[in-house]
Amino acid sequence: MEQFIQQILNGLTLGSIYGLVALGLTLVYGILHVPNFAHGALYMVGAYVCYFAMVELGLNYWVAMAAAAAVVALLSVLCERLVFHPLRHAPPIHDKIAAIGILLFLEAVVQMHWGADFRRIPTPYTEILRLGELTLPAQRLLIIGGAFALMGALHLYLKKTMTGLTIIAMAQNREGAFLVGIDANRVAMMTFAIAGALAAIAASLFAPINLVYPAMGHLVLLKAFVIIILGGMGSIPGAIIGGLIIGFAEALGGFYISSTYKDVIAFVLLVVILSIKPTGLFTKGVR
Amino acid sequence: MLKLEGVDAKYDSFKALDGISMSVEPGELVVLLGANGAGKTTLFNTISGLMKPAAGRITIDGKDVTGRKPSALVAAGVVQCPEGRKLFPGMSVLKNLRLGGYVHRRDRAGMNRTLEQVLAMFPILDEKKDEPAGSLSGGQQQMVAVGRALMGRPKLLMLDEPSLGLAPLVVKQVFERVEQINAEGTTILLAEQNAYAALKIANRAYVIENGRLTMQGDREEMLGNEAVRKAYIGA
Numbered sequence A: 001m002e003q004f005i006q007q008i009l010n011g012l013t014l015g016s017i018y019g020l021v022a023l024g025l026t027l028v029y030g031i032l033h034v035p036n037f038a039h040g041a042l043y044m045v046g047a048y049v050c051y052f053a054m055v056e057l058g059l060n061y062w063v064a065m066a067a068a069a070a071v072v073a074l075l076s077v078l079c080e081r082l083v084f085h086p087l088r089h090a091p092p093i094h095d096k097i098a099a100i101g102i103l104l105f106l107e108a109v110v111q112m113h114w115g116a117d118f119r120r121i122p123t124p125y126t127e128i129l130r131l132g133e134l135t136l137p138a139q140r141l142l143i144i145g146g147a148f149a150l151m152g153a154l155h156l157y158l159k160k161t162m163t164g165l166t167i168i169a170m171a172q173n174r175e176g177a178f179l180v181g182i183d184a185n186r187v188a189m190m191t192f193a194i195a196g197a198l199a200a201i202a203a204s205l206f207a208p209i210n211l212v213y214p215a216m217g218h219l220v221l222l223k224a225f226v227i228i229i230l231g232g233m234g235s236i237p238g239a240i241i242g243g244l245i246i247g248f249a250e251a252l253g254g255f256y257i258s259s260t261y262k263d264v265i266a267f268v269l270l271v272v273i274l275s276i277k278p279t280g281l282f283t284k285g286v287r
Numbered sequence B: 001m002l003k004l005e006g007v008d009a010k011y012d013s014f015k016a017l018d019g020i021s022m023s024v025e026p027g028e029l030v031v032l033l034g035a036n037g038a039g040k041t042t043l044f045n046t047i048s049g050l051m052k053p054a055a056g057r058i059t060i061d062g063k064d065v066t067g068r069k070p071s072a073l074v075a076a077g078v079v080q081c082p083e084g085r086k087l088f089p090g091m092s093v094l095k096n097l098r099l100g101g102y103v104h105r106r107d108r109a110g111m112n113r114t115l116e117q118v119l120a121m122f123p124i125l126d127e128k129k130d131e132p133a134g135s136l137s138g139g140q141q142q143m144v145a146v147g148r149a150l151m152g153r154p155k156l157l158m159l160d161e162p163s164l165g166l167a168p169l170v171v172k173q174v175f176e177r178v179e180q181i182n183a184e185g186t187t188i189l190l191a192e193q194n195a196y197a198a199l200k201i202a203n204r205a206y207v208i209e210n211g212r213l214t215m216q217g218d219r220e221e222m223l224g225n226e227a228v229r230k231a232y233i234g235a
């Protein structure tokens, strides 16, 4: 039983990270219909900025996380302005190729500066809480708490503020949004900024219990795509719940089935769910 | 108020509007009559800034707005209630209406006042205000669309076939509201195929065919015009 609860905790940790990354991906998809393959690279850059600020500059963990969020938000907006915006009238394949271009570019830049070695961010909270047989590392609790707080904040922002509503409006009816005077550029920049910040925060939360290296975004990105396909492209609750499903499946599958194959589980689940419900779990779109 | 001079619009190489010159004066209710595919929606979208004109000039109160973004037109007081409504279907009626007032978002008091007026004009929307707009009936959705446009506090309200697909009784209600909005001081440009009902509440009308304006006149002239009666009223 303790083992099981321990794995649930691990699942929640993974699920909240995946959820944050998938949220950004789904928001961008919802308004631009671009599958942003560069999103994993933004996640990776977030981890490196956090690493740089904490290890090389010696800053506090939270300051480093805020810096990562700010830098990656800016970088994400630049991608939109310099790459996706000029391609807005081009066929969709151009966006996809460009996104892969950004991905390769960012990885190359990071590798040029930091090399391909694995790096570590020191765990700022090393305490381990014990509840009976359960061990609860503080960093994991921080990840779960932080991720859910952020999702809650994003939910309130999107549902309760006029600027947040413009993002949903743009996703639900683009022309309708134009006709009430919503500016497409503003919404696109805001969405990319939010997506970038979420990815960077996810990376900064996760990095202390993981490794930092140039290709670290690949698997996360693939899983985030699995999640938003599962959850329904553009669906916000779909991204959160899909993230948790994949997180739990991976933690439990990795423990009870085979840890070697834990990264395959997400994809097996994708095939299974899509063969039962081909449109994804949440098909109503952004709500 | 609104003036077009020699406006052309194209879809790729297809010229959908050809030398449109027209004007709408403050306080008027002007009807744009045209059959399917005549170019009514294209004309509205060109005025609204969703499409850029290929030639010509559009002015609002003497100010050149040719080629400006839709948000600039809304800010200038030109608001379109589009064909097919283009609501935000997953959002509540209330959020749809509030988003209609997006350009006035900093003026909360004014926005609430307009909202009250809109809900008073369409009491059914008050009842349904928390329901997703997409779950309403066609007629109710049309009211949300008109209400949303009114939330932008238009000086010129452009209505693109608001009666399309509605039951006759509902059509009558919609036209009554349109007449009321005009009587309360909003200038209106109304695109319709439902010529008789539209002309009854109009001051003037234009007829558009294949992207060109072919006829114009005041209500009596149009109602009495043999060609108009034949083509659009069927009598």
Ligand SMILES: Nc1ncnc2c1ncn2[C@@H]1O[C@H](COP(=O)(O)OP(=O)(O)OP(=O)(O)O)[C@@H](O)[C@H]1O
Residues within 6 Å of the ligand: B011, B014, B016, B034, B035, B036, B037, B038, B039, B040, B041, B042, B043, B083, B193
């Ligand atoms: N997106 C588009 N691409 C290419 N051609 C278009 C497009 N939209 C409209 N057209 C063409 O432009 C012409 C004018 O269309 P428009 O929609 O403006 O007519 P309308 O008067 O609004 O018709 P309806 O009464 O059916 O709404 C038509 O010939 C139509 O086929």
Ligand SMILES: [Mg+2]
Residues within 6 Å of the ligand: B040, B041, B042, B083, B160, B161
């Ligand atoms: Mg039309």
